[in-house]
Amino acid sequence: MPKDNPKQLQPQFDHLYNVISSEHFLSRKGLGNEVPFFIFPFKPTLQNEVDRYLKSLIAKLNKQGTYVLEINLYDLGAELIKGRGYWDRILEKEPSTPKDKLKEQMQTLLDPEEKLTPAIAAKMKESTFDVLFITGVGLVYPFVRTHNVLNNLQKVAKEQPLVMFFPGTYTYVEGRGSSLDLFGILNEDKYYRAFNITEYQF
Numbered sequence: 001m002p003k004d005n006p007k008q009l010q011p012q013f014d015h016l017y018n019v020i021s022s023e024h025f026l027s028r029k030g031l032g033n034e035v036p037f038f039i040f041p042f043k044p045t046l047q048n049e050v051d052r053y054l055k056s057l058i059a060k061l062n063k064q065g066t067y068v069l070e071i072n073l074y075d076l077g078a079e080l081i082k083g084r085g086y087w088d089r090i091l092e093k094e095p096s097t098p099k100d101k102l103k104e105q106m107q108t109l110l111d112p113e114e115k116l117t118p119a120i121a122a123k124m125k126e127s128t129f130d131v132l133f134i135t136g137v138g139l140v141y142p143f144v145r146t147h148n149v150l151n152n153l154q155k156v157a158k159e160q161p162l163v164m165f166f167p168g169t170y171t172y173v174e175g176r177g178s179s180l181d182l183f184g185i186l187n188e189d190k191y192y193r194a195f196n197i198t199e200y201q202f
Helices: 006-020 044-064 073-083 087-096 100-107 113-127 146-153
Strands: 037-042 068-072 131-135 164-172 178-183 186-190
Touching: 006 037, 006 131, 037 044, 044 068, 044 131, 044 164, 068 073, 068 113, 073 087, 073 100, 073 113, 087 100, 113 146, 146 164, 146 178
Parallel strands: 037 164, 068 131, 131 164
Antiparallel strands: 164 178, 178 186
């Protein structure tokens, strides 16, 4: 994990560009039977800087001929809720709704299996791209859990590599397996099938 110095993001994003634009990565070589899922963990305090670097990275990759489909989970969630006519109602009632009840309502509206995954699959189907970026992870907590999204995407996102930009840590501990810790402190649960792209070598 980088320290709180935004300048330390530059070599990480240089590495990202070199990896993602490579034929080795795009053709999913060296993964065996594993799904082509990758995590880019970063210091949550650097979210704004990551957003700026990410915008530049996408433009650079697209110009180079590696086309990126970015799906921001917050934007997608808002789109789904507005599409069902609940957005204004939720905003109106949010101040007086108990947090537990609001959480339950939002989790139902943004259920990863029944709502988010089909919506992501639809966007993938209507797009031409080489790699899928999933962003906005921190913005949808606690209504959407990262490992649930990844588990469900295994059903539909098998062809192109997927990179999730994760504000926290993705670590492997002997005897415990891999762990997603949102914001570096909230244990998201065990997730075993993604690779840490900052450590990817080819």
